Amino acid sequence: MSSQSRSSRFIPRLLLSPAVITLLIWMVVPLALTIYFSSIFYNLMQPDVSGFAGWMNYEFMITNPAFTDAIWNTLVLLASTVAITVIGGLAIALLINEAFPGRGMVRLLLISPFFVMPTVNALLWKHMMMNPIYGVLAQVWTFFGFTPINWLQDLPLFSIILMISWQWLPFACLILMTSLQSMDREQLEAAEMDGANYWQKFRYMYLPHLARPISVVIMIEVIFLLSVFAEIFTTTNGGPGTQSTNLAYLIFNEALQSFDIGVASAGAVFAIILANIVAIFLVRIIGKNLEK
Amino acid sequence: MSTKKSKWTTSLIVRTIAAWGIALLLFFPLIFMGFTAFKTELQAIAVPSLWAFEPTLENFHVVNERSDYVQFAWNSVVTSVVSTVLGLLIAAPAAYSMAFSPTKGTNGLLLWMLSTKFMPAVGALLPIYIIFQQLGLLDTKTALVIIFTMMNLPIMVWMLYTYFKDIPHEILEAARMDGASVWQEFRHVLLPLGIGGLASTGLLCLVLAWNEAFWALNLGAADAGTLATMMVSYSSPEGLFWAKLSAASLMAIAPIVVIGWFSQKQLVQGLTFGAVK
Numbered sequence: 407m408s409s410q411s412r413s414s415r416f417i418p419r420l421l422l423s424p425a426v427i428t429l430l431i432w433m434v435v436p437l438a439l440t441i442y443f444s445s446i447f448y449n450l451m452q453p454d455v456s457g458f459a460g461w462m463n464y465e466f467m468i469t470n471p472a473f474t475d476a477i478w479n480t481l482v483l484l485a486s487t488v489a490i491t492v493i494g495g496l497a498i499a500l501l502i503n504e505a506f507p508g509r510g511m512v513r514l515l516l517i518s519p520f521f522v523m524p525t526v527n528a529l530l531w532k533h534m535m536m537n538p539i540y541g542v543l544a545q546v547w548t549f550f551g552f553t554p555i556n557w558l559q560d561l562p563l564f565s566i567i568l569m570i571s572w573q574w575l576p577f578a579c580l581i582l583m584t585s586l587q588s589m590d591r592e593q594l595e596a597a598e599m600d601g602a603n604y605w606q607k608f609r610y611m612y613l614p615h616l617a618r619p620i621s622v623v624i625m626i627e628v629i630f631l632l633s634v635f636a637e638i639f640t641t642t643n644g645g646p647g648t649q650s651t652n653l654a655y656l657i658f659n660e661a662l663q664s665f666d667i668g669v670a671s672a673g674a675v676f677a678i679i680l681a682n683i684v685a686i687f688l689v690r691i692i693g694k695n696l697e698k
Numbered sequence: 699m700s701t702k703k704s705k706w707t708t709s710l711i712v713r714t715i716a717a718w719g720i721a722l723l724l725f726f727p728l729i730f731m732g733f734t735a736f737k738t739e740l741q742a743i744a745v746p747s748l749w750a751f752e753p754t755l756e757n758f759h760v761v762n763e764r765s766d767y768v769q770f771a772w773n774s775v776v777t778s779v780v781s782t783v784l785g786l787l788i789a790a791p792a793a794y795s796m797a798f799s800p801t802k803g804t805n806g807l808l809l810w811m812l813s814t815k816f817m818p819a820v821g822a823l824l825p826i827y828i829i830f831q832q833l834g835l836l837d838t839k840t841a842l843v844i845i846f847t848m849m850n851l852p853i854m855v856w857m858l859y860t861y862f863k864d865i866p867h868e869i870l871e872a873a874r875m876d877g878a879s880v881w882q883e884f885r886h887v888l889l890p891l892g893i894g895g896l897a898s899t900g901l902l903c904l905v906l907a908w909n910e911a912f913w914a915l916n917l918g919a920a921d922a923g924t925l926a927t928m929m930v931s932y933s934s935p936e937g938l939f940w941a942k943l944s945a946a947s948l949m950a951i952a953p954i955v956v957i958g959w960f961s962q963k964q965l966v967q968g969l970t971f972g973a974v975k
Binding site for chain 1: 710713714716717718720721722724725726727728730731734743744745746747788789791792794795796798799801805807809811812813814815816817818819820821822823824825826827828829848851852855880905908909911912915916925926927929930932940943944947950951954955957958959962963965966969970974
């Protein structure tokens with residue numbers, strides 16, 4: 407009996423171990439090395455300077471004016487994109503929640519931008535939509551008698567926000583749409599019988615039901631949007647100046663353009679801390695769901 | 699009665715028009731790109747934009763010849779398919795183990811796996827870059843396969859776990875009673891019942907790997923570049939070649955958008971780690 411129970415525990419563990427071991431390596435090694443690099447002098451252009459740096463790299467990163475800009479841009483990009491996608495996604499999800507002709511097709515069209523790779527997304531907007539001469543938006547502006555805007559030059563961060571919102575609006579919409587489908591129809595009908603108007607239904611029935619999916623959407627978007635990179639890399643290169651440099655792009659710039667691994671790693675530690683603050687909340691919500 | 703019906707119809711008409719309007723507006727950039735891919739370069743930058751023109755396939759030929767489309771597409775196919783298969787091979791046994799032999803630690807383990815997704819890519823970039831440089835793996839498909847596999851592994855374990863949990867335990871127990879080995883149990887019971895879950899998990903991870911740009915741009919420059927990397931080479935001189943860029947874009951996204959359409963339902967469960975059903 408005891409040998410059987412031992413072997414019945416052995417096989418599940420054996421099956422589990424490849425995933426656990428590889429993920430453990432994937433998490434621990436980069437984390438440890440990043441923290442280590444952030445504490446030493448490590449500049450590829452100055453190989454003779456080495457040794458323990460203490461907080462020097464962090465100090466250098468924090469006092470860099472670009473760092474403050476990057477943190478600010480990261481947060482603005484995050485907050486605006488989340489606001490646009492959640493509010494827009496919610497409105498669209500409510501709009502198409504009831505049946506209408508061609509609903510399946512509308513669903514497919516709506517979700518499509520989410521499957522477009524970030525580099526294509528960026529080029530599409532840069533050349534086709536936002537080009538100040540032949541771009542679609544310029545034509546619309548001219549049509550209404552306005553002077554076309556040079557989007558990427560004059561409003562770089564806002565342009566990036568537009569591109570990313572175009573990609574993530576479908577995501578928010580799809581999740582909220584799916585969640586709406588699981589609502590209790592009888593309760594809704596009962597509320598209608600009792601004379602609840604649309605606002606009351608929204609406030610007291612839809613919103614409480616959607617509270618959790620909305621928070622999940624927000625946190626997943628935060629995780630992905632903290633590391634927005636390809637759109638900036640492809641369109642503005644963080645510029646003009648630092649106007650569209652976010653934390654991810656700044657770290658990339660420090661590391662692969664200035665070759666200062668130490669300082670870049672200090673920046674990376676900030677990025678990790680930022681991501682984990684959000685992660686704690688997400689894990690709580692999903693953990694509660696597991697226990698059900 | 700009749701007033702109520704007509705009111706209902708009005709709201710239906712309004713909703714239908716609004717929904718189609720929004721959907722077409724959001725889809726518009728892709729339609730426009732599709733049109734532009736078949737224009738000549740001069741037609742592509744015509745103001746106002748042309749909607750009636752004689753379609754040409756020239757752009758596709760030029761993209762093929764000039765930018766090694768086949769090479770980049772092959773890299774995309776290899777890295778996304780191999781990483782997906784490899785990921786399934788690692789994730790499926792783990793998900794099976796957690797779904798059918800849960801212990802006190804299973805929930806904690808699942809949450810820990812989820813938490814590995816919170817390491818921002820940029821936080822891992824430098825160590826990974828240096829390690830791969832030391833191993834001579836920079837700009838190789840192997841490097842991208844490793845990264846894509848690890849990136850998607852937590853999602854795969856979670857999705858498969860939720861699918862396997864829905865398979866009734868009694869079936870497996872019956873097979874065990876009949877003396878089936880672990881392999882037979884897997885081959886003849888689990889695989890046929892779980893194939894749908896495996897397929898949709900695979901599709902979603904294929905999409906995510908195909909579209910991955912951060913690692914592809916930083917680790918795979920020339921030889922191992924995926925389609926996401928190829929597109930960047932088109933970002934140069936002010937979009938002079940917008941028609942060709944459209945053709946290249948179309949070839950880069952068309953296959954995966956279609957796969958995405960088929961996996962959109964699974965996407966919700968996969969990307970929210972089962973928190974939204």
